[in-house]
Amino acid sequence: MSARIEIVVADITTLAVDAIVNAANEALEGGGGVDGAIHRAAGPELLAACRTIGGCPTGQVRITPGYRLPARHVILAVGPVWQGGTANEAALLAACYDGALALAARHAIRSIAFAAISTGVYGFPVEPAARIAVGTVVGALDAGAAFERVIFACFSERSAGAHRDALLQQTAARERPGPC
Numbered sequence: 001m002s003a004r005i006e007i008v009v010a011d012i013t014t015l016a017v018d019a020i021v022n023a024a025n026e027a028l029e030g031g032g033g034v035d036g037a038i039h040r041a042a043g044p045e046l047l048a049a050c051r052t053i054g055g056c057p058t059g060q061v062r063i064t065p066g067y068r069l070p071a072r073h074v075i076l077a078v079g080p081v082w083q084g085g086t087a088n089e090a091a092l093l094a095a096c097y098d099g100a101l102a103l104a105a106r107h108a109i110r111s112i113a114f115a116a117i118s119t120g121v122y123g124f125p126v127e128p129a130a131r132i133a134v135g136t137v138v139g140a141l142d143a144g145a146a147f148e149r150v151i152f153a154c155f156s157e158r159s160a161g162a163h164r165d166a167l168l169q170q171t172a173a174r175e176r177p178g179p180c
């Protein structure tokens with residue numbers, strides 16, 4: 001794993017990285033939460049760009065320029081609405097992280113910051129979401145995804161703590177001796 005993983009408490013709109021990953025909705029029409037913050041900071045050009053894309057299914061990602069943001073690109077990821085865990089939510093959330101990294105790699109993005117997708121209005125519980133986020137990113141990096149920095153931009157100490165715990169679990173699992 002080559003990239004540096006950082007877990008920070010930050011407003012993702014302030015980060016000067018190659019791409020920030022937004023928690024969008026299928027209509028790509030903007031909204032509240034981190035989506036609203038990103039649209040306000042990027043300016044109206046972002047909504048205009050989203051409208052030309054014309055929507056995005058849950059579990060998928062799209063990309064636009066960053067416009068007035070310090071970030072060069074916005075990756076729009078549509079996370080699942082939590083429905084109790086029986087509606088494929090975990091796989092759909094993992095697909096957002098995997099898809100964002102794959103799309104970023106095609107755009108020569110070397111530094112990327114993720115919002116904690118689905119953990120606000122969409123109601124995905126914070127701790128399992130953090131385990132999926134960190135596990136998916138670590139898995140992609142281990143499989144050769146080439147980034148300099150991958151940042152989890154958490155909006156609360158609780159969210160950051162959940163990501164730190166998940167990263168510790170990943171590291172412990174890697175260092176555990178395998179079967180002889």
Ligand code: APR
Pocket residue numbers: 010011012013023024025030031032033034035036037079115116117118119120121122123124153154155156159
């Ligand atoms: N920077 C970083 N993280 C933020 C910010 C910010 N400026 N603002 C909010 N967050 C965090 C929330 O605390 C939460 O942990 O982003 C996470 C995702 O929460 P939401 O923005 O509510 O996203 P989500 O749960 O995926 O719901 C998506 O909300 O606003 C709508 O258009 C969006 O309909 C979509 C839905």
